[in-house]
Amino acid sequence: MKQILSFILNGSPVDVIVTPTETLLDVLREKLGVTGPKRGCDDGDCGTCTVLLDGEPVRSCLTIALTVAGREVLTVEGLSTDGDLHPLQKAFHEHGAFQCGFCTPGMLMSAKALLDHNPTPSRTEIREYMSGNLCRCGSYEEIIEAIQVVAAGEYAPSGGKE
Amino acid sequence: MREVSYFAPTEVGEAVKLLAQHGEKAAVLAGGTDLVAQLNYYEIKPSALVYLGGLDLDYVREEGGKLVIGAGTTIAHLLTDDLIAQKFSVLAEAAATHGSPAIRTKATIGGNLGTASPAGDMIPALMVMDADLVLASSKGQRTVPIQEFFTGPGETVRTAEELILEIHVPLLKGKAVFKKLGRRKAQVCSIVSTAVRLEMDGGVCKDARIVLGSMAPTPLRCSKAEAMLKGKAVDAALVAECAAQAVAESTPIDDQRATAWYRAKAGTALVARALAEVAGI
Amino acid sequence: MTEYVGKAMPRYDGIGQVKGQTKFVDDFVLPGMLYAKALRSPVHRGLIRGIDFTAAKNTPGVVGVVTADDIPGAKRFGACGDQPVLADEFTAYLGEEIALVVAVDEDTCMEGIEKIKLDIEEQQPVFDMFEAMKPDAPLVRPDLKSNLWDYGSGMTTRVMYIGDVEQGFAEADLIVEGRYQTGEQDHSAMEPMVSVAYFDEAERLVIHTHSQCLYFQLGQLAAIFNLPMSRIRYVGGVVGGGFGGKNHIHADHLAGLAAIKFKRPVKYRYSRREDLLYSTKRGVFILEYKTGIKKDGRLTANHIKLWHDSGAYGGFSPYGVEKCSMFASGPYHIPNTRIDGQCVLTNKAGSSSMRGFTIMNGQFPMEMQMSKIADTIGMDPWELRFINAWRDGDIGASRYVVRGAGALEAMRGAAEVHGIELPEHLLAMSSRGR
Numbered sequence: 001m002k003q004i005l006s007f008i009l010n011g012s013p014v015d016v017i018v019t020p021t022e023t024l025l026d027v028l029r030e031k032l033g034v035t036g037p038k039r040g041c042d043d044g045d046c047g048t049c050t051v052l053l054d055g056e057p058v059r060s061c062l063t064i065a066l067t068v069a070g071r072e073v074l075t076v077e078g079l080s081t082d083g084d085l086h087p088l089q090k091a092f093h094e095h096g097a098f099q100c101g102f103c104t105p106g107m108l109m110s111a112k113a114l115l116d117h118n119p120t121p122s123r124t125e126i127r128e129y130m131s132g133n134l135c136r137c138g139s140y141e142e143i144i145e146a147i148q149v150v151a152a153g154e155y156a157p158s159g160g161k162e
Numbered sequence: 163m164r165e166v167s168y169f170a171p172t173e174v175g176e177a178v179k180l181l182a183q184h185g186e187k188a189a190v191l192a193g194g195t196d197l198v199a200q201l202n203y204y205e206i207k208p209s210a211l212v213y214l215g216g217l218d219l220d221y222v223r224e225e226g227g228k229l230v231i232g233a234g235t236t237i238a239h240l241l242t243d244d245l246i247a248q249k250f251s252v253l254a255e256a257a258a259t260h261g262s263p264a265i266r267t268k269a270t271i272g273g274n275l276g277t278a279s280p281a282g283d284m285i286p287a288l289m290v291m292d293a294d295l296v297l298a299s300s301k302g303q304r305t306v307p308i309q310e311f312f313t314g315p316g317e318t319v320r321t322a323e324e325l326i327l328e329i330h331v332p333l334l335k336g337k338a339v340f341k342k343l344g345r346r347k348a349q350v351c352s353i354v355s356t357a358v359r360l361e362m363d364g365g366v367c368k369d370a371r372i373v374l375g376s377m378a379p380t381p382l383r384c385s386k387a388e389a390m391l392k393g394k395a396v397d398a399a400l401v402a403e404c405a406a407q408a409v410a411e412s413t414p415i416d417d418q419r420a421t422a423w424y425r426a427k428a429g430t431a432l433v434a435r436a437l438a439e440v441a442g443i
Numbered sequence: 444m445t446e447y448v449g450k451a452m453p454r455y456d457g458i459g460q461v462k463g464q465t466k467f468v469d470d471f472v473l474p475g476m477l478y479a480k481a482l483r484s485p486v487h488r489g490l491i492r493g494i495d496f497t498a499a500k501n502t503p504g505v506v507g508v509v510t511a512d513d514i515p516g517a518k519r520f521g522a523c524g525d526q527p528v529l530a531d532e533f534t535a536y537l538g539e540e541i542a543l544v545v546a547v548d549e550d551t552c553m554e555g556i557e558k559i560k561l562d563i564e565e566q567q568p569v570f571d572m573f574e575a576m577k578p579d580a581p582l583v584r585p586d587l588k589s590n591l592w593d594y595g596s597g598m599t600t601r602v603m604y605i606g607d608v609e610q611g612f613a614e615a616d617l618i619v620e621g622r623y624q625t626g627e628q629d630h631s632a633m634e635p636m637v638s639v640a641y642f643d644e645a646e647r648l649v650i651h652t653h654s655q656c657l658y659f660q661l662g663q664l665a666a667i668f669n670l671p672m673s674r675i676r677y678v679g680g681v682v683g684g685g686f687g688g689k690n691h692i693h694a695d696h697l698a699g700l701a702a703i704k705f706k707r708p709v710k711y712r713y714s715r716r717e718d719l720l721y722s723t724k725r726g727v728f729i730l731e732y733k734t735g736i737k738k739d740g741r742l743t744a745n746h747i748k749l750w751h752d753s754g755a756y757g758g759f760s761p762y763g764v765e766k767c768s769m770f771a772s773g774p775y776h777i778p779n780t781r782i783d784g785q786c787v788l789t790n791k792a793g794s795s796s797m798r799g800f801t802i803m804n805g806q807f808p809m810e811m812q813m814s815k816i817a818d819t820i821g822m823d824p825w826e827l828r829f830i831n832a833w834r835d836g837d838i839g840a841s842r843y844v845v846r847g848a849g850a851l852e853a854m855r856g857a858a859e860v861h862g863i864e865l866p867e868h869l870l871a872m873s874s875r876g877r
Contacts, residue, residue: 001167020168020211021201035470036463040633041715042202044195048633050264057264062198066168067213076463089461094453101460102633102683131348132262136633136684164550204553
């Protein structure tokens with residue numbers, strides 16, 4: 001049975017017709033053209049579909065779309081503001097925190113959630129928090145480094161947290 | 163297109179009525195971390211999804227000398243809840259090993275019980291505390307001791323018309339720990355897990371609970387091993403003997419995560435480590 | 444330009460990656476796009492007696508099916524050209540694609556597939572290489588004469604040699620034997636196999652591919668579609684991880700066939716589980732070593748027999764045997780060396796290239812053998828390796844003359860990194876001469 005789903009996507013209200021078994025990932029990618037979150041496993045294991053739901057990281061592939069009615073979803077597309085890259089995006093880019101890039105959208109969202117909760121994580125805390133995001137190319141060291149430099153304030157624009 | 167109805171009741175009464183109507187054809191959706199993967203891979207074909215997120219079952223309270231945990235409490239909530247940290251820290255230990263942050267924000271304790279995996283991370287901790295599960299249906303509520311809840315892998319005494327409403331945890335004495343071994347440290351299904359609780363009087367054990375996960379068709383309470391400890395002075399030799407007995411009560415299998423042989427070896431070590439830790443030896 | 448040398452530069456495509464704008468194949472969602480899913484073989488080895496698609500075709504939302512009869516051109520593909528594009532007579536591994544159901548979405552494809560009535564005769568499969576090589580073993584496929592790969596004219600053993608191993612063994616003070624195996628491995632790229640195909644405004648078939656090697660594959664696709672290469676726009680360049688797994692065509696041929704038949708954009712996508720179960724793998728290698736040594740540590744002969752599990756089809760495996768053979772005797776000067784390589788077919792999904800192709804599947808066992816030799820003769824394993832390491836001008840079984848040898852220098856570097864102090868006489872050695 002099709003239903004209209006309304007929620008806030010990257011700061012703007014959206015309405016979309018969905019079916020009950022469609023996941024948030026299905027709806028973002030196939031219906032809303034938001035292809036930043038990737039489909040890597042549909043099983044919750046790989047982490048590349050990670051988005052923030054009301055500020056908390058979730059697997060969009062394991063989230064039934066209708067359950068996000070009225071809630072706020074943030075994807076990698078919503079990370080940069082007014083054309084400026086988010087500090088994490090800058091750091092990932094400049095520290096080469098990816099090779100193929102397929103895991104990057106999920107990595108960035110998990111990293112954002114981490115720093116929102118814990119602005120100065122230790123290396124161990126970064127490793128633990130990012131443990132649900134897999135990078136088959138093996139850019140983990142660079143990913144940790146990128147998160148560390150953001151936590152150290154290297155990319156923060158003057159006057160603001162982000 | 164799959165013909166599935168979606169319901170998001172906002173009251174328990176409404177939810178159990180829906181379950182009574184749809185019976186076996188309804189799938190109960192809480193955090194979705196198990197269920198939605200099954201839907202994605204066409205392993206289940208429900209005709210109705212009943213989403214419990216609107217029931218406000220995400221709470222931890224202390225009532226009448228017990229902890230009352232709403233079935234919709236997320237694993238992430240358990241990790242940060244002060245009451246859990248103070249009075250039921252073994253559950254927080256288990257929660258910390260469950261999935262990864264983006265799984266824990268959605269997965270619920272009720273879901274972990276309902277999925278009834280022999281590897282369910284939250285179950286051994288609840289079992290060492292003799293938790294009771296409150297099941298609700300349109301006919302009323304019943305309380306099932308956790309010991310009697312599981313009947314096989316993915317199988318429980320919960321009928322299709324019931325939902326898990328609350329978990330009642332008596333605040334039993336003693337110290338408890340949870341240990342888990344997986345193929346990696348995070349986001350992993352256990353090869354073997356264990357929770358133990360010992361109530362000690364000086365060096366003598368007054369009461370004991372030993373539970374193994376992933377070592378039998380259901381999470382397993384090892385009563386013979388427990389009996390070995392009661393009334394005894396706990397030392398390293400008894401711990402080793404008791405750990406071996408606990409594993410002897412289990413029936414581990416070979417699967418993609420490990421062989422039965424490895425599970426038995428690792429399980430013995432894990433139980434011994436847990437017992438030594440709570441006994442302070 | 445020199446200002447860039449020695450500096451880490453941000454990637455030219457990095458901004459797109461961090462903004463989530465890089466278009467991977469699955470990110471193409473086109474108006475009117477159909478989806479295809481495969482009916483896969485439910486048995487490891489079977490004979491197809493008949494298929495009834497009636498109920499599947501009548502499923503609301505199903506546009507149609509694609510079978511081997513719909514292939515305009517070549518019915519077989521792969522690096523060896525022996526793999527059916529769609530199975531029509533037999534299946535040789537569990538999950539082999541038999542037909543496609545094309546529908547408005549994947550749910551409907553799966554519904555249609557469930558309604559297909561497949562009449563398949565299950566046959567005894569063979570999974571183990573040594574079982575498959577027995578004279579009375581079932582044939583992996585009915586179109587084979589033997590489960591050993593035929594390199595041409597009935598030659599089933601690929602031989603590489605230099606000198607005479609028997610003479611080398613006669614000169615040796617000691618012989619050490621060893622048997623080593625490397626296991627199967629999946630590439631597990633983050634991006635599962637997927638393809639999108641459609642016709643553009645100029646009636647060219649456009650295929651968005653994650654291929655690692657477009658020009659290995661374009662010719663195969665042109666042959667399958669019976670289209671000149673100029674009518675195919677094969678668009679690649681964005682790969683969500685490959686590791687050798689995307690050297691084989693997994694999806695492009697099937698998306699293309701469906702697009703040709705239905706004249707609409709089609710996406711063919713593996714689920715992660717399909718990808719793990721049915722895409723190509725690194726196949727098993729088993730190597731047996733017999734090595735002759737002088738008491739002073741000089742190697743006089745090395746006879747290696749190796750077997751590679753190819754799965755049901757050739758793919759890159761026959762080549763993989765050759766590649767493995769070239770390196771299975773290590774970076775060591777052994778005047779008498781012989782490698783007998785065989786490629787064995789079994790009823791498993793095909794094996795193919797993976798990271799370094801098949802080279803380390805030979806290097807790993809040789810290093811194990813070297814350690815075993817060192818233990819046997821009671822020599823420091825560094826010394827054994829230093830004595831025998833290639834110097835410029837040495838020649839191995841592949842008959843390449845070694846130039847710019849660097850094994851000694853690499854080992855010295857490794858020792859330094861690990862804080863191991865090597866004796867002076869080893870440090871004095873050079874790859875420039877013996």
